[in-house]
Amino acid sequence: MKSRNKSAFTMIELIVYLGIVISVLLLNLALIKVVNLSNPAENAFWDSMADCWNEMTVKSQIYHTSYRVELNSDRVVFVPKNRQLKVKSLRYPRDLQIAQYVQINVADDGFVSPRTIHWYSKDGREKYQQKIQLGWSGYRLKKME
The missing domain is CATH 1.20.5 (Single alpha-helices involved in coiled-coils or other helix-helix interfaces)
Known part of the structure; x- marks a missing residue:
């Protein structure tokens, strides 16, 4: 066939x-x-950072105390002027760093001056831009591609 x-x-x-x-x-x-x-450690860090930032803003308004936020080489520290309140500290994830020391002053009513903080990966590339917004609006985080 x-x-x-x-x-x-x-x-x-x-x-x-x-x-x-x-x-x-x-x-x-x-x-x-x-x-x-993305890196789960970074997600956990940014969630904790948002929680601490919101807590700082609320406590500064409730207790009428100013705060100093210090971004050191390995951690961010939330320092209240009122010594009865606890100092909060967050370590950065291993792959995240800032180029230089940054200090942010938060008024006793929670007001923060605007600024931009640049976060870098260990290889020196910019990874995030954290834009502190004028007043009481908190911050916006932009991931760089």
């Missing part, structure tokens, strides 16, 4: 082709998830 030339895929070729396409799509989805997941 003679077979005719067929221009279409056979069933086996179709199954193999679909298997390859599905494998490539699943691999891409897995890689996208890995790339989108």
Whole structure:
């Protein structure tokens, strides 16, 4: 029996082709998830930083005390002028650093002057810009690509 030339895929070729396409799509989805997941230590640090910043702003208004926020080489320290309040300290994640010492003064009503703090990775590339907003608005964090 003679077979005719067929221009279409056979069933086996179709199954193999679909298997390859599905494998490539699943691999891409897995890689996208890995790339989108940032460092969990950094996420925990920024969550803690936001909590401490909000706590500092509220306590400065409630207790009418000013704060000094010090960004040292390895940690950020929230120092209240009122000695009865606790000093808070957060260590930076291993891959995060600032270029120089930064001191931020927070008024006794929670007011903060605007400024930008540049955060760097250990290899010296800028990783984040933390923009302290005028007044009582807190800060915005922008991840650099």
